Amino acid sequence: MLRRAGLALLLVTIAGLASFVPASADEKTPQVALVPQVALIAKVGYGGAPIGFARSANGTLHVVYETDISWGDSANGVGTITIGRSGAVGHPVQALNWKDTGGSPSGIPGLAILPSGALEATFGGSPTVNDGPWGISSSDGGSTWSAPVDISSGSMFAGDSAVRVEESNGTPVLLAGCCGNIVIQQGFGPGSKTYTLTNGTDGAAGNTDSAVDAATGAVIAGWDSNDGSGGLWFQQVAPTKGAARKVPVPSQFGTGEPLIVAGRDKGPGVFAAYPATYGATTPIRLLRYGGGPASVGSVKGLHATVWGVATGPDGRIWVFWSGEINGEGVTAITRSNKAVTRFEPIQTFDFNWSYLFSLSGDGRLGPLDLLISGIPSVKNAVSGIYYHRALPMLSAGATVKQLASGTFELTVHVTDAGDALAGAHAAAKGKSGVTNSSGIANLTVSGRSGQHLTMTVTAPGYRLSTIRVTL
Numbered sequence: 263m264l265r266r267a268g269l270a271l272l273l274v275t276i277a278g279l280a281s282f283v284p285a286s287a288d289e290k291t292p293q294v295a296l297v298p299q300v301a302l303i304a305k306v307g308y309g310g311a312p313i314g315f316a317r318s319a320n321g322t323l324h325v326v327y328e329t330d331i332s333w334g335d336s337a338n339g340v341g342t343i344t345i346g347r348s349g350a351v352g353h354p355v356q357a358l359n360w361k362d363t364g365g366s367p368s369g370i371p372g373l374a375i376l377p378s379g380a381l382e383a384t385f386g387g388s389p390t391v392n393d394g395p396w397g398i399s400s401s402d403g404g405s406t407w408s409a410p411v412d413i414s415s416g417s418m419f420a421g422d423s424a425v426r427v428e429e430s431n432g433t434p435v436l437l438a439g440c441c442g443n444i445v446i447q448q449g450f451g452p453g454s455k456t457y458t459l460t461n462g463t464d465g466a467a468g469n470t471d472s473a474v475d476a477a478t479g480a481v482i483a484g485w486d487s488n489d490g491s492g493g494l495w496f497q498q499v500a501p502t503k504g505a506a507r508k509v510p511v512p513s514q515f516g517t518g519e520p521l522i523v524a525g526r527d528k529g530p531g532v533f534a535a536y537p538a539t540y541g542a543t544t545p546i547r548l549l550r551y552g553g554g555p556a557s558v559g560s561v562k563g564l565h566a567t568v569w570g571v572a573t574g575p576d577g578r579i580w581v582f583w584s585g586e587i588n589g590e591g592v593t594a595i596t597r598s599n600k601a602v603t604r605f606e607p608i609q610t611f612d613f614n615w616s617y618l619f620s621l622s623g624d625g626r627l628g629p630l631d632l633l634i635s636g637i638p639s640v641k642n643a644v645s646g647i648y649y650h651r652a653l654p655m656l657s658a659g660a661t662v663k664q665l666a667s668g669t670f671e672l673t674v675h676v677t678d679a680g681d682a683l684a685g686a687h688a689a690a691k692g693k694s695g696v697t698n699s700s701g702i703a704n705l706t707v708s709g710r711s712g713q714h715l716t717m718t719v720t721a722p723g724y725r726l727s728t729i730r731v732t733l
Contacts, residue, residue, distance in 0.1 A: 300613055300638065303343050303351055305333050305646040311424045312471040312520050313633050313647055314373040316381065317624050321347040323631050324404050326373040326383045327647060329356065334644070340371050340383055342404050345631050349651040357383060357407040358398055372426035374434065384413065384427040384436060395425045395436060397450065415454035418447045426472045428500075431479035435500040439470035439485060446483075446499045459483065459499055469520035471622075472499075473573075475551075477530035480504070482551050484521035484534055494521040496534055496551050509549060514540040520620050522570035523551075527626045529577045531602065535569045537583075546583050546594075548602070559608050561594050563587040570621035572630060574654075576600050578679075580625040582632065584618055591615050591639070595630060597654050599679035606679045607655045609725075614639035628723040629653050656683055658719040660731050664711065670733050672705040676719055683721060690717040690731065709733045 304327045314326040323345040329335040338360040344352035371385040381400040397413040400406060418438060426437040436447040437459075444459040471484045482504075484496040494511050498504025509521060515537060525532045531550045535558065538545045544566035546558040558581050569583035577600045584593040591614040596605045618636040625631065634648040656678050663671045674695065676686040682701030687694060695703035709715065711733055719727045 299650065300634070301351060301649045302644065302646050303345075303649045304341060304354065305335065305644050306635070311370045311469050311635075312426070312522060312620060313622055313635060314371050314383070314426065315622075315624060315633065316373045316375050317626060318375055318381070318403065319379060320403075321627055322403065323624055324373060324381060325633065325647065326357070326371045328370055328385070340385055340398065342373075342381075342383070342407075344404060345649065347627060349629065349631070351649065355404060355407075357400070357404075358385075358410060360387075370424035372424070372437075374427040374429050376429060376434065377432050382427060382434065383407070384425045386425050386438065395438060395447075397427075413450040414452075415447050415449070415456040416452045417456045418445050418454075424470055426470060428472050428474050428481045430474060430481050430500050433501070435472075435481045437470055437472050437481075437483055437499065439483075444470055444483060444485060444499075448500050457503070459497065459503070460485075460487070469620075471520055471523050473523040473525040473532045475525050475530055475532050476528050480532075482523055482525070482532040484523035486517055486520055492517050494519070494534070494536065496521060496523055496532070498551070504552075507551060509534060509536045510538075511536050512538075512540040519568060522620065522622045524571040524573045524579060526577045526579065526602070527573050527575060533571050533579050533602070535571050535581045535583065537566050537569065541565070544583070544585065546581060548579065548581055548598070550602070556598075556603055558596060558605055561587070561592065561608060561610055564592050564594060564610075568618050568621050570623075572623040572625045572632075574598065574625045574630075575628055577602065578625075580623070580630045581605070582621050582623075582630075584615075584621060591618075593621075595632070595652050597625070597630070597679060599681045604680040607657060609652060609655055611650075616643065617645070653723065653725045654678065656686065656719065656721055656724045656727055658686075658688070658717070658727050658729050660688075660717060660729065662731065662733055664733075665706070668708050668710065670707055670709060672707060672717070672731060674703045674705065674717070674719070676701045676703070676721070678724075686719055686721040686724075688717060688719050690715050707733075 306327050326342050329341040339358040342357050343354045384397050396410045398407045428435045438445045448455040480498050481500040483499045494509040497506040523534045538547045545560040547555040549555045566583040566585045572580040574580050579598045582595045595609045616637045616639045620635040623632040630652040632650045637645045658676045661673045674688040676683045676697045684699045686697040688703045691707040693705045695705045697703040713733045
């Protein structure tokens with residue numbers, strides 16, 4: 263069992279080497295099998311409710327979660343933990359101890375970075391008298407936290423709700439929704455605009471997620487509904503209320519899976535992934551709120567049961583999904599180009615889960631910091647937030663031109679989901695070159711016609727790639 267006294271992580275590693283596996287017929291890109299490291303960073307017992315996290319300006323990813331003595335924690339309240347730029351997991355911090363205030367834990371926290379740079383964690387429950395919602399803040403990067411402050415408008419009550427928070431053009435926006443209607447509050451404190459978002463056709467929200475459109479500051483909510491026609495929905499909630507849009511998930515998938523949403527780090531768009539069809543192999547699509555879908559791809563034999571998205575760098579979006587192939591757990595990962603129209607080669611890793619509730623995370627630094635809510639299928643595993651880091655995958659190809667007998671010029675093309683990749687290093691037979699702004703490098707090698715050679719292609723922040731070239 264993990265105790266939060268100091269840094270103690272449950273780390274599960276699958277032995278073996280990364281290898282290429284064949285692409286399925288309906289894919290546009292190959293797949294690459296990964297060797298995963300999956301670490302428990304926090305014990306939590308609330309299953310599919312989306313995880314609260316935020317990335318600060320220095321690149322640190324902050325994760326917030328509820329703590330509960332009944333789960334084996336040392337205190338009831340709110341905890342936080344950090345993931346650094348390098349992927350190193352920091353020490354957990356007990357941001358709020360309910361025993362200090364005489365309250366009781368109830369509700370799942372959210373987290374945002376305010377314009378001042380301060381961290382703001384929001385939650386329901388009763389740290390003093392009423393149900394809030396409440397907020398605690400940190401101005402030192404999460405090392406210390408303020409006493410709880412009632413931030414309710416007076417008409418928003420969140421005693422047992424997940425309370426998410428986003429920052430929209432300088433205004434904090436609260437979204438309270440778990441096991442009932444979604445209530446929106448724009449601003450903190452009495453008099454803040456408050457309204458109920460859901461209705462009889464899209465209500466009874468089981469789990470609520472949210473993201474911000476970087477171009478407009480609009481906040482978009484995503485949720486699963488058990489009301490009316492059910493299904494997964496997303497909708498603009500601030501600064502104005504937009505149209506509700508139902509995600510076209512096949513009805514065979516049922517309800518209860520959260521709709522994870524993510525905005526680009528620059529440029530317009532908030533996106534959600536979803537399964538296009540129900541069957542042994544699940545093709546995944548990416549839907550933009552207010553726009554159309556893009557085909558992501560599939561892994562042969564992988565039937566998706568959980569799916570999600572994350573912000574990438576330079577307008578890119580990470581997409582991931584998990585399920586089983588022949589009874590073994592498999593997670594697939596890919597990343598879009600800058601225009602969110604094409605995708606990198608699909609990476610997969612094998613990892614078995616007794617229960618897998620949600621996949622989310624943040625990848626705006628380049629690598630994907632994947633946050634997994636679930637229970638691994640290993641001895642003494644606990645329900646919690648697990649962490650895995652994945653690097654993006656480049657694509658490379660080469661054309662061959664014979665210059666003279668025994669001498670050949672290799673023209674190497676390197677791309678990231680179709681975007682030219684500058685600065686990549688290509689090497690073969692002791693010769694090397696670096697790609698220019700068009701993603702092209704030239705190498706001159708010796709050999710004989712028909713000879714096969716292996717070329718390695720590397721770039722900072724990317725997985726190593728190898729290609730076979732015939733002279």
